[in-house]
Amino acid sequence: MDNFIYETPTKVYFGKDEELKVGKLVAEFAPKKVLIHYGGQSAKKSGLLDRVKKSLETEKVSYVELGGVVANPELSLVREGIKLCQEEGVDFVLAVGGGSVMDSAKDIANGVANPEVDVWDFSLGKCVPEKTLNKGCILTLSAAGSEMSNSCVITNEQTGEKRGYGCSCNRMNFTIENPELTYTVSPYQTACGAVDIAMHTIERYFCPGDDTYLTDAIAEAVIKSTMKAGADCIRNPEDYEARANMMWASSLAHNGLTQCGRNVMLVVHQFEHEVSGMYPEVAHGAGLAALWCSWARYVYRANISRWLQYATNVWNLDIDFEHPQRTIEKAIDMQEQYYASIGMPTNLKSLGVKEEDLETMALKCTRNRTRNLPGYMTLEYEDILEIYKMALIR
Numbered sequence: 001m002d003n004f005i006y007e008t009p010t011k012v013y014f015g016k017d018e019e020l021k022v023g024k025l026v027a028e029f030a031p032k033k034v035l036i037h038y039g040g041q042s043a044k045k046s047g048l049l050d051r052v053k054k055s056l057e058t059e060k061v062s063y064v065e066l067g068g069v070v071a072n073p074e075l076s077l078v079r080e081g082i083k084l085c086q087e088e089g090v091d092f093v094l095a096v097g098g099g100s101v102m103d104s105a106k107d108i109a110n111g112v113a114n115p116e117v118d119v120w121d122f123s124l125g126k127c128v129p130e131k132t133l134n135k136g137c138i139l140t141l142s143a144a145g146s147e148m149s150n151s152c153v154i155t156n157e158q159t160g161e162k163r164g165y166g167c168s169c170n171r172m173n174f175t176i177e178n179p180e181l182t183y184t185v186s187p188y189q190t191a192c193g194a195v196d197i198a199m200h201t202i203e204r205y206f207c208p209g210d211d212t213y214l215t216d217a218i219a220e221a222v223i224k225s226t227m228k229a230g231a232d233c234i235r236n237p238e239d240y241e242a243r244a245n246m247m248w249a250s251s252l253a254h255n256g257l258t259q260c261g262r263n264v265m266l267v268v269h270q271f272e273h274e275v276s277g278m279y280p281e282v283a284h285g286a287g288l289a290a291l292w293c294s295w296a297r298y299v300y301r302a303n304i305s306r307w308l309q310y311a312t313n314v315w316n317l318d319i320d321f322e323h324p325q326r327t328i329e330k331a332i333d334m335q336e337q338y339y340a341s342i343g344m345p346t347n348l349k350s351l352g353v354k355e356e357d358l359e360t361m362a363l364k365c366t367r368n369r370t371r372n373l374p375g376y377m378t379l380e381y382e383d384i385l386e387i388y389k390m391a392l393i394r
Contacts, residue, residue, distance in 0.1 A: 001261035023055030031092035099144020143193030145254025162277030179243035192285025194230025209262030302377035
């Protein structure tokens with residue numbers, strides 16, 4: 001087991017009606033003014049935004065609003081949010097929505113607190129935020145895990161670049177998680193969420209590291225629970241227990257718990273960022289589903305024993321000791337079939353990705369051939385391009 005630091009400072013308020021406490025929770029930070037940050041119309045139509053504002057008003061907390069966050073949060077809105085906060089004297093950011101809203105809120109909070117730095121430089125890795133504003137969130141979509149993660153992913157719509165960065169400043173002070181707030185999430189977005197949640201842990205599972213059997217057992221439970229909950233939520237959108245398990249899995253899958261002792265980089269996420277960076281209409285979870293199985297088929301021979309563990313412990317397969325590769329390939333096939341069963345794509349072509357864009361995506365993924373993607377098998381430009389090609393026509 002490798003050395004690691006496990007940091008989870010975010011306080012979680014989980015369960016029915018917990019969002020009604022938001023005014024009291026925010027008031028504990030004695031803010032001068034709060035930015036309520038949200039996405040489209042669903043927060044308004046559902047009445048959630050009104051409940052949030054009423055709760056803040058009851059505690060005499062002043063606020064301003066900024067909506068308009070899209071599925072792949074855009075740099076231009078982050079810049080607008082920073083300017084608004086500076087003009088209004090905002091010192092607390094409250095995200096009401098899913099991962100995109102939370103990531104946008106994180107970047108705004110970092111940008112306001114570090115005015116001497118261009119906020120896009122954080123995403124490019126040129127510098128790290130030294131401070132941030134206090135912030136909290138009300139989760140309305142189980143998917144990205146941003147409510148407890150240290151990550152933030154933003155798209156520069158002018159350049160088509162989608163970049164993520166991780167740091168302690170990206171941690172929320174608190175998250176409110178009421179599974180009932182996800183009842184109205186569409187089957188497609190529910191399925192995208194199930195893919196993204198599980199993938200946060202699946203990718204960690206296949207990062208280098210030895211003797212992590214406790215971490216592995218936690219990871220396997222999160223993966224299996226997420227896939228079950230996702231399917232159950234699609235069958236019955238108001239299944240509280242399924243929604244609750246999926247929401248809690250969202251937080252556990254991306255808060256660092258399922259990577260302890262392993263050397264982590266989410267490689268398939270790097271692939272997908274280039275897809276939805278060029279095709280912003282592609283939902284992140286759908287992009288991951290379209291890519292993962294091709295990546296798996298390309299790399300699994302680099303660590304047969306690890307993949308056999310996955311096949312037996314996650315997919316309950318008996319090992320064919322004479323042909324162990326068949327066991328692994330069957331497990332990958334079963335995961336692909338699961339994606340199809342919940343309405344997820346299993347190739348890039350179905351997402352509208354064009355063959356002529358694959359080389360550009362591979363170049364962007366390797367930063368113009370200046371970086372390789374690590375793992376049990378190091379992936380260079382040619383490998384990445386080949387996986388994109390496999391995923392296009394699979």
